[in-house]
Amino acid sequence: MTTSLIIPPALILICAGLTLPLFALVRLRWLALLASPLAALWIVLTLPDGIHLNGSFLGQTLVFLKIDALSRVFASVFAIMAFAGGLFALNQKSTLELSAAFVYAGSAIGVAMAGDLITMFIYWEVMAIGSTLVILSSGRRGQGAGLRYAAIHMLGGVLLMAGVAGEIAATGSVAFTAMDLSTIPRMLIFAGFLVNVGAPPLSAWLADAYPEASWSGMVFLSAFTTKTAVYVLMRGFPGTEILIPIGLFMVFYGIIFAILENDMRRILAYSIVNQVGFMVTGIGIGTEMALNGAAAHAFTHIIYKALLLMSAGSVLYMTGKRKCTDLGGLFRTMPLTCAFGIVGALAISSFPATSGFISKSMISDAAGAEHLAFVWFALAAASAGVFLHAGIKFPWFVFFQKDSGLRPPEPPWNMLASMALMAFFCIGLGLYPKPLYDMLPYPVDYVPYTGAHVVYQLQLLLFSGLAFFLMLGLLKRTMTITLDVDWLWRRPGHALASFLDRFGVYTWEWLADTVVKGATGVRNALYQHHGPEGLFGRTWPTGTMAFWTTVTLGAVVILSYL
């Protein structure tokens, strides 16, 4: 433990979140929303590598605050995200949402800087509570989605806790280091991480819950849960091969469901699963280049996905509409929101000169370097698909497409400012990736801008664009949703629960009735024999007693002579 006083960055944001309702003055609240993430970011960036805060708990030494390169990449982008999200959400009237979002963001930083399994698990669960409250605070639509979200994350938490307890019992150590899948507790930890990363079979929780949050809530939600899961997978299970097929499944699942989707924020939710799939694949490949690529992609992804969701959130905030079929033609009156959305769309598509280009290509090239042909071709097809499902589809259907007749003005200044900040990062890191490359866990020997790479990427993306416009008839939006795995617990699961509920009530009533009847019967029987008129209750003549005493004594005497 170092002697100087170090405030954990996680606690700064959590305290800001918890005290937010006490700030009566709006301006003070703004100050807390903007200053606390900056303070946290400053500490994350200036703290030297190593353990900074530890303590003991249940006989174990817990490391509350530990930082290395990998922690710093994630913790710093979480802090940047909290700042940009806070700036974007200044107009949010729900104090509950903002408080919960800051507790959520702070605990995400806590996970990224936790030095042991128990500390990680505690922050992990605080995150689940914070994110659930963000969803629940959005009103009626958020209620059901929030409860379903909480149920899935409680399941993930139970798996993780069982795994952590088993791991500590088996090894006697709380250390959070790279593991293999050799024991059941480790498999449980792995499964707990996979729930949060949006892996199959439960990927559907993400697109079910996030789009039901408010216009600002989803901006926060997009950043932390899945990316802390990426972080813990990188920390705990780098190079675990099963992650490659899991990641590839997520990549294509996200694309296909986003192609079919009509709700603009559900399109972006599916594309979170898609992008996280790239990172999970990179972690599965497990080489230094692949892990660097996964970390860099998490960093850039948080920023451009937030930018896309801010653009979508601005449209929702100004029009109250979220379906592609209701939107279109907004570029006329929201040109800045449209332009920022396009920057985010280009970045997610890994267009040259954007941040996605300098991060995602590291993962593909790592697959190429390892001669994983299937992985490489799948990722290339998926890169084309990203441009199709998010890169063009989102801006086209929201801002162009047809004239919906809507003429909303631009959103307030702070929302534009946060989008400008994120767009700056998207293009800045695309043109000058060195600051990000310098932060990565392993030394970077990678040159993204070669002639061949740029030409290949432009061909891939622009011909995807051609495919989009030639197939526009097939991509026409309809007033539909696509059934996902969440159907299982929203329909048959719900029916089963209702049945069990009715069955339970019936059984209980039957049981209660039987017990009451039985008890009444016993009471009546007792009354019959012991009541005032009962055999044992009434007064007997003294002679009867003397008679029976004589009989008993006689019996005793006879028995003693036998």
Added chain:
Amino acid sequence: MTDQGTSGAQPKQSKPAAETASDHWLVRPETIRRLWIVFIAILAATVLGDFFVEHHPHFGVDGTFGFGAWYGFASCVVLVLGAKALGLLLKRPDTYYDN
């Protein structure tokens, strides 16, 4: 993209919207025609770009002429058709869960 100008000129809602929509230069059929020409020129330029760079293919087929172009296009066609096929099975009205 081509039918966007015409549908833009006939919005379902208010009349003033229709006038401003048809006025905006970006949605006029003439502009859209020019955008297509520029787009096709850029597409051709990126394919021709293969003559000027040296690819370092990992697997062979990824070094064929215009690989990014045909592979990107074909991937998207397969993905869209695959999604449509899945949609036939899994699409429901968006009020499905409301009751």
